[in-house]
Amino acid sequence: MKLRYEEVSLHLKHTFRLHGGSKDRVKVLIAYLEHEGLIGLGEADPSKYYGETPESVKKVWDKIDFSNHQDPFLYETIYNDLKTQFPDDHAALAGIDIAMLDWMAKYRHLPLYQFLGLHKEAIPVTSFTIGHAPKQELIKKVKEAEPFHILKIKLGTDFDQDIIESVRQLTDKPIRVDANEGWTREEALEKIQWLSDKNVQFVEQPLKKEDIEGNAWLKERVSLPLFADESARTVEDVFKIKDAFDGVVIKLVKAGGIQNAVEMTRLAHKYKLKTLLSCFLETSIAISAAAHISPLFDYADLDGHLLVSDDPFEGLTLENGKVMVSDKPGLGIERRNDR
Numbered sequence: 001m002k003l004r005y006e007e008v009s010l011h012l013k014h015t016f017r018l019h020g021g022s023k024d025r026v027k028v029l030i031a032y033l034e035h036e037g038l039i040g041l042g043e044a045d046p047s048k049y050y051g052e053t054p055e056s057v058k059k060v061w062d063k064i065d066f067s068n069h070q071d072p073f074l075y076e077t078i079y080n081d082l083k084t085q086f087p088d089d090h091a092a093l094a095g096i097d098i099a100m101l102d103w104m105a106k107y108r109h110l111p112l113y114q115f116l117g118l119h120k121e122a123i124p125v126t127s128f129t130i131g132h133a134p135k136q137e138l139i140k141k142v143k144e145a146e147p148f149h150i151l152k153i154k155l156g157t158d159f160d161q162d163i164i165e166s167v168r169q170l171t172d173k174p175i176r177v178d179a180n181e182g183w184t185r186e187e188a189l190e191k192i193q194w195l196s197d198k199n200v201q202f203v204e205q206p207l208k209k210e211d212i213e214g215n216a217w218l219k220e221r222v223s224l225p226l227f228a229d230e231s232a233r234t235v236e237d238v239f240k241i242k243d244a245f246d247g248v249v250i251k252l253v254k255a256g257g258i259q260n261a262v263e264m265t266r267l268a269h270k271y272k273l274k275t276l277l278s279c280f281l282e283t284s285i286a287i288s289a290a291a292h293i294s295p296l297f298d299y300a301d302l303d304g305h306l307l308v309s310d311d312p313f314e315g316l317t318l319e320n321g322k323v324m325v326s327d328k329p330g331l332g333i334e335r336r337n338d339r
């Protein structure tokens with residue numbers, strides 16, 4: 001096997017603001033894993049939050065001697081080797097994991113969901129994310145979100161109630177709220193109680209990621225389900241947070257790839273936690289990988305490629321509010337002709 005990679009700058013349609021920062025572009029790395037003339041596509045979206053950068057991903061990928069690994073069908077062995085060598089480099093691991101699975105499914109001439117024994121019909125509808133924005137921009141974004149059945153609204157600001165009230169003047173669609181660790185315990189209690197009759201499905205990460213105990217306290221006092229995102233990166237974290245939350249947000253890049261994400265959702269379901277498969281700002285490669293396994297999750301939030309103005313790849317469609325994969329082999333993703 002041979003690995004080649006490319007760094008790609010993605011520009012966002014709108015500045016993306018949330019509690020803890022804002023961005024106009026992101027850098028991602030595309031993996032091309034070649035074996036027997038067939039190429040598996042993968043993607044790593046390094047998250048600064050978890051201490052990863054494009055450079056740290058490249059460093060890991062440069063260190064792997066793929067000539068030692070004869071065949072992507074040794075997936076399990078190869079992935080476990082890499083996980084032992086680079087336990088904290090989840091974005092780098094995810095890129096290789098996705099590329100191996102794309103390769104295997106392509107080799108078998110099956111779309112990835114079928115290769116994994118999943119049903120396309122069970123893909124959940126996706127939410128569309130709206131970051132912090134001044135009122136006029138917010139109105140524009142809600143209008144742009146017309147094709148989506150559910151909105152995800154980023155909160156954790158000093159004007160959270162204004163944001164929700166502005167959105168509610170425009171639409172009565174169900175809302176998912178994400179505070180990105182932006183509230184104190186008392187503030188979260190007050191805001192979530194206020195949100196409880198606003199057609200909100202659930203609230204993501206109200207408190208700091210370390211405050212699991214605070215979340216257990218909050219869970220006893222509010223009626224809306226609480227989901228752990230920043231608090232749950234690994235399978236071990238799912239076990240740690242299981243009594244303090246009602247659900248878990250799982251992302252391929254955060255988890256370290258498809259294998260870990262699937263393990264997390266299975267464990268979460270065992271503890272009666274709901275699962276949301278989410279994403280970062282990504283190209284269609286990483287979003288497609290997620291969409292193919294999304295039938296295993298209760299909810300989906302797979303809009304990362306839609307927030308980007310220059311995704312170099314294509315292959316996904318939007319059907320009745322669902323991010324739909326194609327029936328081409330593997331991820332079903334190809335480079336756009338004009339890029």
Ligand code: MG
Pocket residue numbers: 178180204205229230249
């Ligand atoms: Mg979140």
